[in-house]
Amino acid sequence: MSHINNPMEIFKLLNGSNCRECNEKTCLAFAVAVFKETKQIHACPYLDKEVIERYGGAIEKPNTVDEYKAEAIEILKQKISLIDICEAAKRLSAPFSNNKLTIKIFGKNFSIDTKGNISSEIHINAYMAVPALTYILNSSGKFPNGNWITFRELSGGPSRYAHFQQRCEKPLKRIADTYTDLFKDMLEIFDGKQIVSHIDSDISIVLYPLPLFPIMVCYWKPEDGLESSLHIYFDVTSDDNLDIESIYTLSEGVALMFEKIALRHGA
Ligand code: SF4
Structure with a gap:
């Protein structure tokens, strides 16, 4: 049996159709209900028997204090x-x-x-x-210069890239796909700035988690049979202001904060 540590892990198993056959308004609301154990995972008729067997009764509440x-x-x-x-x-x-x-x-x-x-x-x-x-x-105090690079191009980035994608970019992409207010909330709650499209993205937002450490979140909507995508970029001076472990932790924190916001609004 696999363990489930948060509602997003359940949400990822659902088809995202929001069909309401489980008597919840959305798949996200269903995921929250299963996590809170007010609903059984088999109440969604679209899950495979194998998934239900693997995850039925698998809720494991994490410690709130890390x-x-x-x-x-x-x-x-x-x-x-x-x-x-x-x-x-x-x-x-x-x-x-x-x-x-x-x-x-x-x-x-x-x-x-x-x-x-x-x-x-x-x-x-x-x-x-x-x-x-x-x-x-x-931090060395170096000012960002507006040239953006990927996580993989940061010092120490390649060895952590797979985890970065899994824990930071993919959760944000899933939220962006289903929670249309994500970028509006990024602008409003986190003092983000919408900028001119980067690499033909549909939306490019710059956030300042730290004064000399901006991050840019770019989202491409699904188009012509192509899946949507979301990437996080870093200023080329990032290595001078933060180590890779902190960059990873901070990006994970951003994804977790938006998961919480999406769950609150989506549910
Ligand atoms: S029945 Fe399944 S697919 Fe339909 S809304 Fe509920 S969780 Fe989503």
Whole structure:
């Protein structure tokens, strides 16, 4: 029996037709209901017997606290308490006042003081906190220059590319395919900027998860029998401002945040 850790894993098994034969409004709502165990997976008549046998009763609720990341955050905060953060602010071209260095995460203030205490205008999950603290510690402060490259072209990117596709690009593509407000929400909630089409994409959005670390999300709609596609691009200076592990974590965090938003709205 395979384990299911979140509703998107169930959603990926469904045909996406939103036919309502399961008495839910959408396949996404059905996936949430199965995950919450208010519905059995066999209530969808379009699933193969083999899939039902493999996933029936396979819900496994994950720990809400990622202990590894919580520990990493504490270590990074301690490291920051040992550096001169006024100098770090200068390196990052970030404001420093009242003993606090402030950076913007998706346009919202995130501050850390000389003792390593964090304060923020928005809830920052571990997927954002680890890259943000790593950025404060290690970013060279190099300004992005608007030349975009793929994850595979980043230093250390090739060996992690398969996971990156699986955990970051594919979930976002699935959401974009079914949740038409994805890009509108990217603009509104995460202070994104729509830019002129990149490589003939139908939609190109630039987000600033960190001030000197933009990402560009491009989506191509399905056309003439060709599947849709979605890719995330990085500024060519990204390696100077964040290590590959943090880039991966941050991209995964973006995908997870949008999965949550899509589930909330789609359900
Ligand atoms: S989960 Fe199955 S039955 Fe329910 S809407 Fe989707 S395809 Fe139809």
